[in-house]
Amino acid sequence: MKKLVLLFLLGIIYSTKTQAQDTCSTALPITAGTYAVGVINGTQIPTPVCAVNGDIPVANIPAGEWYSYTPTQNYTVTISSDIAANTPRKDTRFHVYTGTCSTLTCYNGDDDSGANYSSIATFSVTAGTTYYIAWDNRWLSTTTNTGFSFELTESTIIIPPTPITYTTQTISTINSSYNICVVDMNGDNKDDIVGVNATNMRVHFQGNTPGTFTYTDFPFTFTAPTTAVLLPNWSMAAGDYNKDGFNDLVLGNGSGASIITSNNTGTSYSASVPGQYIFSQRTNFTDLNNDGNLDIFVCHDIAPSCYYLNNGSGGLTFYQSTVTLSSMSVATTTGNYATLFTDFDNDGDPDVFVSKCSGPPCELYRNDGNGTYTNISAIAGINITPIQTWSSAIADFDNDADMDIIITASAGTHKFFKNNLDTTNNSEEAYTNITTGSGWDTNTATNIDNIAYDFDNDGKVDVLGGGNKIMFNQGNNVFAPVPFSGLTVCAVGDLNNDGFLDFQSGNTLKLAVPNGNNWIKVTLQGIQSNRNGIGARVEIIGTWGKQIRDIRSGEGFKYMSSLNAHFGIGTATQISQVIIKWPSGVVDIINNPAINQTLNVVEGSFALHTPNFSTQAIKIYPNPATDILYIDNQENIEISSLKIYAVNGTLVKTIAANATEINVKDLSDGIYMLTIETREGTKLTERFIKKN
DSSP: OOOOOOOEEEEEEEOOOHHHHHHSSSEEEOOSSEEOOOOOOSSSOSSSOOOTOOOHHHHHHHHOOOEEEESSSSSEEEEEEEESSSSSSSOOEEEEEETTTTEEEEEEESSSGGGGGEEEEEEEEHHHHHHHHEOOOOOOOTOOSSSSEEEEEEEEOOOOOOOEEEEEEETTTOOEEEEEEEEEESSSSSEEEEOOOEEEEEEEEEOSSTOOOEEEHHHHEEOTTTOOOOSSEEEEEEOOOTTTOEEEEEEEEEEEEEEEEETTSOOOOEEEOOOOOOOOOEEEEEEETTTSOOOOEEEEEESSOEEEOSOOOOOEEEEETTTTTTTOSSSOOSSSSEEEEOOOOSSSSOEEEEEESSSSSEEEEEETTEEOOOOOOOOTTTOOOSOOOOOOOOOOOSSSSSEEEEEESSBBBBBEEEOOOOOTSSOOOOOEOOTTTTSSSSSSOSSSSSEEEESSOOOSOOOEEESSEEEEETTTTTTEEETTTOSSEEEEEEESSSSSEEEEEEEEEEEEOOSSSSSEEOOOOOOOOOOOOOEEEEEEETTTTTEEEEBBOOSSSSOOOOSSEEEEEEEOOOOOOOOOOOTTTTTTEEOOOOOOOSSETTTTTTTTTOOOHHHTTEEEOSBBSSSSEEESSSGGGGGEEEEEEETTTTTEEEEOOOSSSEOTTTTTTEEEEEEEEEESOOOOEEEEEOOO
């Protein structure tokens, strides 16, 4: 018989391993200690497997060896085969389930987080709940499937009062191969659920009644010889890159990217596989060169990263950093796992943070404009080693109006960095490592995916990562863990339109139960900027001070979450201002908006006139206009361009720069934006109404 070795602090106890370990129903009960696993030859593990961590599940489901663990109190638990008893380390994998053996539910697990592909996972457990632990032989050969040891350790956690609770809703028709995207797909400003397989996209559109969905299948149109997309086994991102009012998708696959493009009415979608080999990790939509058009960025794991530059007509040109002539220098080495585009230095354009795996330190690239990016990792002081991360949580965690960084480890320890932005000078300042005492120093739960949102609407940004818990922001740069059974990182959005963020994982929704906190949700429609307003900064001002959000396509490592900006304001009952700073330079200001509502903002609808214009007062009249729209005082400035856009962002008319009147008789009735740009680059947007 195989032997089970159980190590305790007070000594070593040997017990015989029986055939009971070979099945879930007779799994061997264990507590904290070290255990020796013999040859793995028991009951196959169920599908889908819990611990993929980058290793794609295969059809030949491996055998398993089974244990059960029932904690006596709430703990943070670590299970690891990366221990001294295993020398050399073996390529192991384990899965943690809850439920019953007949209806197991994935809870946690790990594949490659330890040395030499050994396994480590840290997660929260609840007293009295039974957790089933299954080790499999997926990566063990005949010669290496001879046994190894693992250790289970417990540490006591202090849990604050639960600030938010969730109910569960199951939607059986969410059954595509990959259901990892929550985003508005029909332009009604409500988040929908997107799933794809090799030949079809299924969208569950959110209905007018909260919590209701109707779905539509969109079979892909292919151009020969392409007959199927490369599936997003690594990531998915969404954005309207062809400016037709409907979101497009980019799918990240280990062999390259696939691009799903809507037609002008959102009734059909074409699929293309550009063909360049990219060992894709995180994918993003972003405006790399600030020309108002969304580009596509694809992290490359084993080479410099790649992007597709949009020519404004939907045409995409492939570039690879440091390889293609005239390419931009972003994520220029290897181990690029997640790019997050956000404005770190508050200069109005998105910079880039690159989470790194397999050894290299993380990187921060400053956007210097005109497609130039400078690596300032050393200056910022965030290029620490050793740390391994597949994604990082980035937000204004201390509400001081700049973006902070939590390098959330997939293996090792987390690091929390405070942004020391000094707007009184033009130099870069190093971030301050404030991990000690923040709660991140004692959070041993690791994960490949980490995302930052205000989940309880108290006005402070929280983090969902590993351990089936949310790290709730307590203020003063301190976080506290609250466990939620079965909650893992997944796609996030407001799935019942109640102002609280919900979760979609497979066909299961976890819907937040409103806790009484107030909120506002801001949706954007770009005109000069890209249609989604990706790269825009949204600020809200009130008695609390200021909160900020940047619109980003592609948070965390794998999933695509809402493009709407969500703010909680706690018990406050008034917002003084909402300010939107668009990538184009246009600034919209909305005074005293109503709370607990969705605020839809079209670029330029509430435009702040820049000082250059306000002194010489450009005027357009009449408004509404029937035949002619007149422009006054333009002789006081040097105008380089005059353009009219429809509210969906479509350019409808270009006018001579020296024009004093514009014929609008040929325009259909509706709202339009007249954009004026000077030779110095100053921009103004004026809204007018065309009416017969």
